[in-house]
Amino acid sequence: MxxxxxxxxxxxxxxxxxxxxxxxxxxxxxxxxxxxxxxxxxxxxxxxxxxxxxxxxxxxxxxxxxxxxxxxxxxxxxxxxxxxxxxxxxxxxxSFSLSNFNFNNQLEDKNMDTQKLTLEMVSEFIEREDCDGEIAALALGENEYATWIIDQKTQEVLLANRVALAANCKPPREILASNISALWEEEPLRQLTDLVYKDKAVREHTNTGYRWQKEEESGFWFRKPHFFTVDYAQVNFLGQICRFEIVKSAVPV
The missing domain is CATH 3.30.300 (GMP Synthetase; Chain A, domain 3)
Incomplete structure (x- = not known):
């Protein structure tokens, strides 16, 4: 060793x-x-x-x-x-007998692909600052749930993982730094923002919102309504008070 x-x-x-x-x-x-x-x-x-x-x-x-x-x-x-x-x-x-790129060394931990992102993992960072990299790793490492980090004050998207981008059918440059308000009704978004400010962590919050969809023939973008179940936690990310979102389910309506 x-x-x-x-x-x-x-x-x-x-x-x-x-x-x-x-x-x-x-x-x-x-x-x-x-x-x-x-x-x-x-x-x-x-x-x-x-x-x-x-x-x-x-x-x-x-x-x-x-x-x-x-x-x-x-x-x-x-x-x-x-x-x-x-x-x-x-x-x-x-050092690992891998000079021919023969990976016979099996890792002991077999649960990497099955490990799910949980609200508890994110909640660890509610009271902490200067943990941008760790928070980003949580969001970007999740490959089943759409994850978002949203500025609570401006509602701007600071980070979205691949699942979130794929679900909205748009490239990163059209999602990141955009305003998430377009995918919400005004009053439910205001109520959610206040709730996260107050409670810091919110489990399985439900609401009707939207995802972007594109009409193939015309190329026109429209908002398709979905019924969402989402976990939220308030975190400090890039110096801003943000809402970390884990979209547990999104059912078209």
Missing amino acids: EQINKSVLFPGCLGLGVEGQALQIRVKSWDEAWKLNQSYLPYLAALARLFGKDLVYLVHNTVGKPHIPILASMIETDCAENEHFKENCSTFLE
């Missing part, structure tokens, strides 16, 4: 593996995973590209903390084309 910990690539790495379309890198704890996320993003992205993957998961054993997802396409790096990096990477992989 001493040789692995001295790796110039990933200090503290305990194992590697491939699960579906993702490269998994195992470390012992959430703290180690988060430090790796902060300090080694270009290397993580470059390693993922070497294996033809666009997603990296930093997997750990800390209970109640999510595994950290990293989209390699979001990290600008030319490391993967650097011969020095490739040489170091080859040495690193040999």
Whole structure:
């Protein structure tokens, strides 16, 4: 293990593996995973590209903390084309008998894909500040529920995960920094905003709202009504008081 910990690539790495379309890198704890996320993003992205993957998961054993997802396409790096990096990477992989990219090392934790984002996970950040990265990781790591982070004051979308973007059929540039009010009726949105300010966490709130849909023939965008069940938590994100939304269900009406 001493040789692995001295790796110039990933200090503290305990194992590697491939699960579906993702490269998994195992470390012992959430703290180690988060430090790796902060300090080694270009290397993580470059390693993922070497294996033809666009997603990296930093997997750990800390209970109640999510595994950290990293989209390699979001990290600008030319490391993967650097011969020095490739040489170091080859040495690193040999530590796991993976010099031929043969991932026989199976990760102990098999519940990564089944771990669901919960209100309790988000609620941990209600009273905390300067946790932007951890909050973003919760939202972007969720692959079943649509998640949103909305500025409570301006109702602007500060973050939306892939599920939320796909459900609204629009590219990120047309969703992010836009106003969510268009997908609400005025009074229900005001009542919800006040409720989240007051209670900080709201479980399974129901309301009728909208999702964007596009008429294929005309190309015209319209709002399709849905009946939503959503968990909400108030968080400080990017210096703003925000509403973290976990859309548990959305039924067309």
